[in-house]
Amino acid sequence: MARAVAENVSGPFFVNERCIDCGTCWTFDPEHYGAGVNTAFVHRQPSGAEAQRQALLALQACPVAAIETSAELLQQTPADGFPALITTAGDAEIFYCGWASRKSFGARSWLLKRQAGNVLIDVPRWSAPLARRIQSMGGVSAMVLTHRDDVADHQRWTQALGCPRWIHQADGDAAPEAEHQLNDWDAETIAPGLQLIPTPGHTAGSLCAVLGESRCVLFSGDHLWWNADQQVLVCSKQYCWWDFEEQIRSLEKLQDLDVAWLLPGHGHRHQFAPGQWQQAVQQTLAWIQR
Ligand code: SF4
Incomplete structure (x- = not known):
């Protein structure tokens, strides 16, 4: 106890x-x-x-x-609570999957439900009821693993959902069975409206997923997150496991996006008004480089 x-x-x-x-x-x-x-x-x-x-x-x-x-209260836990709808973007509905895994230190995973095929961004801990819920929502046609720390029970989920996995080759040993490995540092479109941008730094093979073009949704893994108390974008040296200078360069690569929602693995999610994303990135870069 x-x-x-x-x-x-x-x-x-x-x-x-x-x-x-x-x-x-x-x-x-x-x-x-x-x-x-x-x-x-x-x-x-x-x-x-x-x-x-x-x-x-x-x-x-x-x-x-x-x-x-x-x-008595535990018995009232809703069976259909997760995935929980967070927001919409174009024709996509974006859900938080819950069921966090200790293997990924509780990192969040996200389900994109959309006509072009559902996508799982990182994976929750294995849960048969959650798998049934996801199947009832149309299953998953692609799984994106943002970096080596957040692969959790990916084999079990792939087996259940029958979907191919994407990971960057530099983190590929964390999921060697992954069907697709990015092997260069350019952005790659893997499905309609869904791009993967390599953002090495936190780990050698960290990547971000970007949904949409103008006013996009950025799934940032552990590359960066929002600190709601200080109202600041965090690119953390403390939690950088590979190369912080590279992580800063990766943040610079993202500053031309127009991010409407930041949905990270850890920390707070955040919605940005038009133009606020660039300001937030510049503020963080200035603070890091001072
Ligand atoms: S922070 Fe909350 S969710 Fe995470 S381990 Fe502690 S009690 Fe559980």
Whole structure:
């Protein structure tokens, strides 16, 4: 039994000492979960059916079962909570898959549902109910692995969904069975309206997926994310495992995009008004290079 962390407010939901501080709960349900020092905690107990639903889905998404509640409440966990719709872009609906995996330190995975074929960006932990839900939404025609850290249970998902995988060759040893490996540093269109841009730095083979052309959606893996407290785009040296100078050059490559949504593996997602993306990138580059 893991003990509850001291920061929790009292009530039926609590975070225990198994928490690995991955950020899944407080980015998905910030109304009830907060970020403490090296741990998440419950800062407000849910009140009402909808709030309780969100808190239960965060519990289901937690990669290490570090959120607990009563057996009675657990039985009310929605069976169809994930994938959870986040936004739309053109004819695409974009869902967060939940079911975070410890193998990818709780990184988020995203499902694009669209007429040109559904796409999975990174993978959740294996879940048969989630696989059935994804199949009922039309299955998946391509899986993008943004980098070596977030491949999680990719073999199991490929087996279940029968879809080809894309990864950059420089991270290819993390998924050697991948059907497609990018082997140069130019952007490549892999499906209508979906481009992969190699962004080495965080790892040697990190890449971003870009959906749409003007006002695009950027799936950034661990290359960069949004810090909602400081309202700043983060390109982290602390969490760079390969080459930070290269990571900065990769960020520079993205500054001409017009990003409407940033959907990263970790950290907060963020919606940008027209023109704000370039400002945010320039602000981050200036801060890094000062
Ligand atoms: S999802 Fe679980 S492991 Fe991740 S921060 Fe929340 S309680 Fe901790």
